Amino acid sequence: MFRQCLRAPSNLISKPIARATFSAPVAHTQFFPRAATMATVSSGNKVSDRIKHDHKELETFYKKIKEAKTEDDKTKWQNQFVWELARHSIAEEIVVYPAFEKYVPDGVTMAEKDRSEHQIVKEKLYEFQKMSASDPNFIPTIDSLWETLSQHIIEEERDDLPVLEKAIEESESQSLGNSFQRTKHFVPTQSHPSAPDRPPYETAAGLLATPMDKLMDLFKKFPSSDETKV
Ligand SMILES: [Fe+2]
Numbered sequence: 001m002f003r004q005c006l007r008a009p010s011n012l013i014s015k016p017i018a019r020a021t022f023s024a025p026v027a028h029t030q031f032f033p034r035a036a037t038m039a040t041v042s043s044g045n046k047v048s049d050r051i052k053h054d055h056k057e058l059e060t061f062y063k064k065i066k067e068a069k070t071e072d073d074k075t076k077w078q079n080q081f082v083w084e085l086a087r088h089s090i091a092e093e094i095v096v097y098p099a100f101e102k103y104v105p106d107g108v109t110m111a112e113k114d115r116s117e118h119q120i121v122k123e124k125l126y127e128f129q130k131m132s133a134s135d136p137n138f139i140p141t142i143d144s145l146w147e148t149l150s151q152h153i154i155e156e157e158r159d160d161l162p163v164l165e166k167a168i169e170e171s172e173s174q175s176l177g178n179s180f181q182r183t184k185h186f187v188p189t190q191s192h193p194s195a196p197d198r199p200p201y202e203t204a205a206g207l208l209a210t211p212m213d214k215l216m217d218l219f220k221k222f223p224s225s226d227e228t229k230v
């Protein structure tokens, strides 16, 4: 696989690099953490705003996969969906679920429920990320994933995030939101269902996969920056 990547034609390599520069600054700023930090700190959004924004993006990307007319377009949106969901899930596990445990009464139960739902999502995402767009199970697999994920999203937005926001000051919420956004810069961009799902093990073991995931991203096709705006 790696050998194939090294042989990839230059036109294949040029597109992801363009995306790295213009459409996915979050994923590819790991070598410029200071710049990334400045960009996120200035937004001042609460943690629930950050998370809801990601949820909207995921719904859009899911719809794009369904609407895509060609296998090439299906693959681009598949890569975008996987990239976003993998980072979102792990950043929640590292930053947001520990905040449930710390600030919310019975937040431990809430975090455990969310982690177990994430595990199901990660296993389905693992299956989906390996699939070719020509596979007859491609759409049924993303539909099944979305059915599980959308229910998790509904409950996270309706039950969990309001309780967390109520339990913390707005400044703390903004700080968590910034941490969430920064964490997405250095976590894996593919699903690794067997990796630990909580700190400190997640930050140590899970991050080992990050460099290889990001290397492989360079050889994949992604939508343009304009296409991914939500
Ligand atoms: Fe979640």
Ligand SMILES: [Fe+2]
Pocket: 051, 055, 088, 092, 153, 156
């Ligand atoms: Fe979420």
